[in-house]
Amino acid sequence: MSGWDLVWLEDERLLLEECADFLRGQGYTVRGAATWPELLALLKDKKPDLVLLDWMVPGGIDGLEACKLIQRQWRIPVIMVTAKGDEFDKVLALEIGADDYLTKPFGLRELAARIKAVLRRAEGGSRFPAADEAAGEEEIIRRGELTIDPVKFEARLKDKPLDLTRTEFQLLAKLAAHPGRVFTRMQLMDEALGDAYVGYERTMDSHIRNLRRKLGDDPADPVYIHTVYGVGYKFAEGV
Template sequence: MVIVWAEDERRLLEGCVPFLESEGYTVHSAPSYAEAVALAERVKPDLLIVDWMLDGKLTGLDLCKHNERSWRIPVIMVTAKEDEFDKVLALEIGADDYIQKPFGLRELNARMKAVLRRTKRYSHSDERDEGDPSVETVLSRGELTIYPCRHAVKKSGVPLDLTATEFKLLMKLAAHPGRVYTRALLLDEALGEAFLGFERTVDSHIRNLRRKLEDDQSNPDYVLTVYGVGYKFNEEMGR
């Protein structure tokens, strides 16, 4: 398992990397945005660990944005920031989890394993599928075609540019048309424990998802609101 850790605090790396390597991980570190991007392009990591503050003008948030555009590798954000707004911002920009300094090595390891388990559900991780999209189970929902292994969605043949979070929400909803999900259940099953306590972030992700899916966001065809409860995928589109 290969990790790229974007971190400019050398003492933290000296304390964490030997432990992670003893757990079987291969860890590469970079102190700046530019070096982290070059390193990730070279080693193709399974996980990014990203400090909020990095050397230079560009931050860990910029690296998360680049990851959403280019790689969509699972990300854990590491920071000393305590404000709830900062945690929500990191998660909405694309981090899969958030860990606050100081933290224990076992907690970090547990969070890494949890993120990798969650994202594996939606990744092209099964070796028998590798390089062979023909064995992929494709979901057809109305004008939507969803390719789970490739994290790809098309509407009437036109690719849609969804973030990793939007894709996870769509997959969870579209897999069971008509089933109603509360915000808490979507957080738990689709996004994971990093989002717990921030149920209203689901609403912003659903708005962004509808903006990309729907012809008329005020009268959606696919992702429907169940008032007072949560959301569901339109069963009429699941036939």
Template structure:
């Protein structure tokens, strides 16, 4: 079956032309001009990825992205006419898997869609004989792809999950930013260290009790990050 895309875009011309070109690339695309129109299709859980415009009628694209990620965990690529770097960082921090400023080429969009899909389906890092890692109050179930903190399910994006699993599988080991980019986002994202830092910040917000005293994800100055302590 072809990969399924839901594209939410209020500009009809962009939506129709983009939908037609992605369908030529072999994708199954459903297009909607408002988030309200797309919600029933999103609730079906049949989309492999969502392309989401920043400026939508009735709701902020950021709020829509947060709802999709927290409710379904579906990968999201945000597109927008806004080109400020702060906007890109903000989109990544609330859970978007990628970000594209308008105008964009369809070849690049197609490549980014395939990259995000590969990343979301990539097999997790081997965690040893036990499918569950227990790290103080944090548990990672590598079979269910679930993370729990003090027994409560933590909603993570695919990228956040891969980052956490890579570091938690080797407590105390220092990972460079390049190593973490490769393990969580793939070789196509070399040079996107600032993007990585945004995902790390977002991950910390979800698992660290004290934002000023990190227990799990520690920064190693001028090198990268490590998972603090053994905890096993």
């Protein structure tokens, strides 16, 4: 895997230099930033393939807010890199849209493996409905007043764009591509999100709540996403 452009926000210069040297030897391009304004300048100069983001971001914004902004404006995969190792912190990072979470200290081989896995998932492949058999040759999915374009990574309701995180979009696209099919939480983790979420299937409930809120779905009487109690979730048939 070569030719990928990575941007890394890390104020520990020695750590950044050591990791960047190793990754360059693996064929990656690595651009480093020590503060949030420096990172913004790099993102605006050239959109990278992946951002590695320190939780404690220097420059007036915390890592979670930075992750949200990156996902909203650039739709770039994000790996949170931090000394915070609590399960609560990992779940929180994944819930707000991070693609993976790496706890310091970490090995260089683990770092390379995590980056490779996130890039492979983000590249597309079978987890996007455009490649699903159910979607057929039509790339755009239409379900009632809901339109999902996996190529543009865009969802619209009543022709108004939905402000979805990367994770929310992937879940919505997966469910909408298979109306009536029941997915367990673990299946959604595996098929839509990948192995970063293994062991955190209960975070799915938070993602579904957020999706329903943005879709204007009443949890007691949802139009789009239905709960199958004791099993998981499904997208409504006949919408």
